[in-house]
Amino acid sequence: MMDGKLEAKNISMHFKDYQALSDVNFTLEGNKIVGLIGRNGAGKTTLLSILAAYRDATVGYVEANGKLVFENAKYMKNSTFLYEAPVKDLQDQKASKYFEKLQLYRPNFDKTYANELMKRFKVPDNKNLSKLSKGQLSAFNMIVGLASRTPITILDEVYLGMDAPTRSMFYKELLNEQEKHPRLFILSTHLVSEMEYLFDEVMMIHEGKLLLHDDYQSIIERGYFITGSHDDVDEFCSGIDVLIEETIGGSKTVLIYEDLKEQDIQEARAAGLDISQAKLQDLFTHLTGGEH
Ligand SMILES: Nc1ncnc2c1ncn2[C@@H]1O[C@H](COP(=O)(O)OP(=O)(O)OP(=O)(O)O)[C@@H](O)[C@H]1O
Numbered sequence: 001m002m003d004g005k006l007e008a009k010n011i012s013m014h015f016k017d018y019q020a021l022s023d024v025n026f027t028l029e030g031n032k033i034v035g036l037i038g039r040n041g042a043g044k045t046t047l048l049s050i051l052a053a054y055r056d057a058t059v060g061y062v063e064a065n066g067k068l069v070f071e072n073a074k075y076m077k078n079s080t081f082l083y084e085a086p087v088k089d090l091q092d093q094k095a096s097k098y099f100e101k102l103q104l105y106r107p108n109f110d111k112t113y114a115n116e117l118m119k120r121f122k123v124p125d126n127k128n129l130s131k132l133s134k135g136q137l138s139a140f141n142m143i144v145g146l147a148s149r150t151p152i153t154i155l156d157e158v159y160l161g162m163d164a165p166t167r168s169m170f171y172k173e174l175l176n177e178q179e180k181h182p183r184l185f186i187l188s189t190h191l192v193s194e195m196e197y198l199f200d201e202v203m204m205i206h207e208g209k210l211l212l213h214d215d216y217q218s219i220i221e222r223g224y225f226i227t228g229s230h231d232d233v234d235e236f237c238s239g240i241d242v243l244i245e246e247t248i249g250g251s252k253t254v255l256i257y258e259d260l261k262e263q264d265i266q267e268a269r270a271a272g273l274d275i276s277q278a279k280l281q282d283l284f285t286h287l288t289g290g291e292h
Contacts, residue, residue, distance in 0.1 A: 005029050006051065006152065006184065010060035013046050013208075020046045021057070021208045028201070031182035033174070035199035035216075037192055037280075039288050043208045044188040045083065048156045051186065052081030064152070077105060079152035082145045084138075084160055092128045095140065106148045114147035117173070121166065134161035142170055146177050154186045167191075171198055193281040202280065206288045216280070223278030224260060226268070227253040236268050243286040255286055 006028045013021040021043045028034055038044045050057050053069040053076060062069045069075045095118060103109050118125050121139040123132065132140060138161035145155050159167045175198065178185065189195050196202075202219055204212040212219065226233055233252045243255040255278055265275055285291065 004065040004151070004184075005063075007063045008047075008051065008060070009063065011047070011050060011057045011062070012059040013043070013050065014058045019208060021050075024060070024205070024208075024210045026203065026210060026213050028184060028186070031178075031184055032200035033178060033185045033187065033198050034201045034203060035192075035195060036186055036188040036203045036205065037190065037284055038188070038205040039190065042205045042288075044205060045156055047205065048081065048083070048154050048186065048188055052079060052154050054081060077107070078150050079154065080106075080145055080148045080150045081154045081156070082141045082158050083156040084158075092130055094128060095123070095125045098129060098144075102144065102148065106150065108149035110147050110149060114143055117143040117147065120173075121169065135163060135166060138162045139166060139170070146173065149181050150183065152184050152186075156188050157190075158187070159189070159191065167194070171195065174198060192284045193279060196280040199280075204284060204287065211287060219283065220277065220280060222257050222259055223280075223283045224256050224258070225253055225276050225278055225282075226256065226273055227251060227275075228273040232271065232273055236273060243283075244290065255282060257283060257287065 008024055008026050011021055011024040012019065024047060036044050036048065049055050051062055051069075053062070053072065056070045064072075064075050064078075067075070069079075095114075099109070099111050099114055103111060115125070117123075118140075121143065123136045123139050123143065129137070129140065138158060142155070142158050142162075145153055145158060159170060162170060174185070187195070187198070196216070199216045202212065202214065202216050203210060226236060228236075228251065230247065230250055230252045233254055237254055237256060240256050240258050243257060245252060245254045269275055
């Protein structure tokens with residue numbers, strides 16, 4: 001659907017004297033699910049609102065297929081940005097009324113699909129939207145995001161308020177929808193362990209800076225836990241940045257983020273070291289400063 005390019009160029013965002021984003025650069029290309037992960041206050045919402053052209057960056061700009069997105073009516077039509085249930089914007093209306101209006105400026109909006117999801121996610125359609133529970137409102141938001149079928153769909157922590165079974169249904173539906181109607185999804189989250197299997201690509205931001213941006217697989221393949229005798233682990237890790245280390249008796253475990261050669265891994269294992277792949281959640285926690 002999109003086969004296009006979304007580029008962030010030298011984006012910085014200042015709020016008075018507070019710098020929420022510092023020189024963020026990246027290119028997203030093609031149809032994929034991109035996970036934007038970052039701790040509380042890292043700058044996720046700020047970055048997404050700039051990507052969605054809801055606000056302009058203090059410095060830098062965003063382009064979609066080489067055209068500025070800010071104040072670009074065509075881009076607004078082709079993108080959806082959903083953030084924590086904007087109750088105020090919904091006023092007193094029922095879903096059906098809201099969908100009718102949405103159809104006017106979302107040419108791909110599929111009302112039949114939206115209504116089917118309303119049933120499946122048990123969002124009542126006979127109540128005013130302002131009367132929905134928190135979880136129902138999150139589900140409603142997610143339904144709008146999926147059924148709008150815009151080439152660019154940006155969901156800012158849209159799962160907030162959904163209970164665990166509902167979130168799990170949402171993830172399945174997202175994958176299902178991505179297969180049938182591929183587009184560029186950008187999802188922000190800190191539920192990393194729960195959502196990592198969804199991501200084709202990951203952007204990690206920390207204190208307003210883009211710390212990491214790569215294919216999910218490439219990131220995962222650089223994260224290792226290494227356990228063995230104190231000396232063996234130290235020897236293996238000489239010259240390698242260690243993210244965390246834990247010593248229990250004479251044995252030591254470290255987490256590293258590094259390209260290892262398959263041969264080095266084999267040799268280390270043969271020499272008695274235990275090497276296992278870390279999860280994105282481990283890397284996320286420790287690349288962004290640990291549990292402090
Ligand atoms: N309008 C504003 N004025 C001043 N500071 C702001 C404004 N909006 C955001 N900030 C600050 O910018 C930083 C990034 O905020 P942002 O909402 O983008 O973080 P986030 O990664 O989405 O966080 P969370 O996971 O907690 O939702 C925070 O320190 C926040 O206080």
